[in-house]
Amino acid sequence: MTARHKATGIALAGIGPLVLTVLTASPAAAHGSMTDPVSRVSACFAEGPENPKSAACKAAVKAGGTQALYDWNGVRDGEAGGRSRTRIPDGKLCSANNPEYKGLDLPRADWPASTMRAGKHTFRYKATAPHKGYFELYLTKSSYDPAKPLKWSDLEAKPFAKVTDPKLTNGEYVFDGRVPARSGRHLIYSVWQRSDSPEAFYTCSDVVFGKALGGAAARPAPTASAPTATQLAAGAGKSSMDMSQHHHAGSAAGTHTDAVTQADADAPAPGGSSQTGGNAPHAQGGGKPAGGQQLAETGGDGSTAPLAIGGAAVLAVGAGVLLATTRRRAARHRG
Template sequence: MHARRKVAALAAAGAAPLVLSLAQAQPAAAHGSMTDPVSRVAACFQEGPEAPKSAACKALVRAGGTQPLYDWNEVNIANAAGRSKEIIPDGKLCSAGNAKYKGLDLPRSDWPASKLSAGKHTFRYRATAPHRGSFELYLTKASYDPAKPLKWSDLQARPFAKVTDPKLVNGSYEFSGTVPARSGRHLVYSIWQRSDSPEAFYTCSDVVFGRGKAKGAAAPSEKDIRDGAEKSTVEHHGHGDLGGGEGNAPEAKGGAAKPVAATSENLAETGGDGSSAYYAVGGAAALALGSGTLFVAARRRAATNR
């Protein structure tokens, strides 16, 4: 009986790493975009990728095609790890340095915009795949010129709204912030940094204060989202870029962003195409083979000792 218990204990010890590795190999999930005030990419998606109505959205399609609009919830950096200001170059904030979304960086003063007022406001961020993390919202300075490329220095140094793990209401994160006073056309920049992964998501929302006329920005409806999902390369309820797109390796200031080393905490949670999951599965297979070898050896020893 003692030998049999020993065999069982060895087998369990060998299987435990296998179970852990398989658990770590499961893909994580997080995608979304600001809908109040609506982001540029979401507003243009709502207009219709194949035939957008506004001049700015038409220019976006000319710059990068329709796919960026079908993938409206994927403006991200897989390995941001809180370094957004270090790795996203000036002039490429709205695309997060991602060539696929370069049309979002076009400097122009006719992007579809939402009305916004100083004071308390409830913000909404549609999460097609929710995940834990923090949101930071930045407003452009009074000197902001929408006809020039957006730079980090155009934003206030500190976020006017910051929240961790806000409430998810009907598929959207909701949280409040106090909007500073402004006049005319401005921009709200958001950073959604996941807490369980180095991945972060970004949006640019054009807004108009005061009596300035907003250019009819509207958020996509749930029907728009469902209908557009068929042509999206983004897993709306999973994680990653099905097409292995350009979105996860932005060009950093002074050079390419360095990938974050895989660890037991971030394995298979760093975004991209999910290749880290394959490494985890491969490691699990090796552990399984080792577990089987231990089991056979233990049985042989038990038989010898009888």
């Protein structure tokens, strides 16, 4: 082996692992879903992705496949930044305009539901990766028709509950809210907007106040159940969500807001981009963090992939320079 070839081999051997390390660095995803009242995706996952029991969950699997249920904790928009109303189009609220979860948008009056009553309620949100941020909960108007696609205008203009950095207990965010009076079948829509990233997460929870009476809402409402720890563990192996880079330590800190009433006027006003494009389901929130803040330890952002590509390019250029230098030195040695 010539000196030039030997030096080249050493150079590339040294650069190779670095390039591989950069290219294989991927952002983490998947952060949670409402468990009280149970979200649609969680309820269907609890029934069993391969053989769901309810007609609605069977229809959801037929429309979007089983993977969406195994990925129950990833209904998100990585670029939301407080602009959910302008980024998610009508009819796609439950999927957050993400094609993987399109089965959740099916307009039906027989989704598994939780019983609900007006007044104080303790809400629970399973967090597989805690983040700083705020929750907003919206209730459908009295005129809501579950047999029609869910629109933003079907929700009250202001959330009935809003809480920032709620208490994390046994892996769940726990906070109280006062639920307005309703009758029959309705829906509670949650928005979890991170304060350390533009990323936001969404859930649709079907609820029934009293008995579902009148029209399409008269269909029997299967009882929704949250997935058990055993079910979550059993399904984790089939999830396409990458949880390997999340660090829960230190993320559980938060202030429990005891009195959560009508939403205040501080909620971020819709604005900026009116983009309604789909979301890559398995990437973290990208773009500039809301408020210019740094990303939390538990997250990453969509810039990770461009950085990986850019880093690989820099390393490739460096390898080229090193190779050229090696050749020049070898030539001088022969001379």
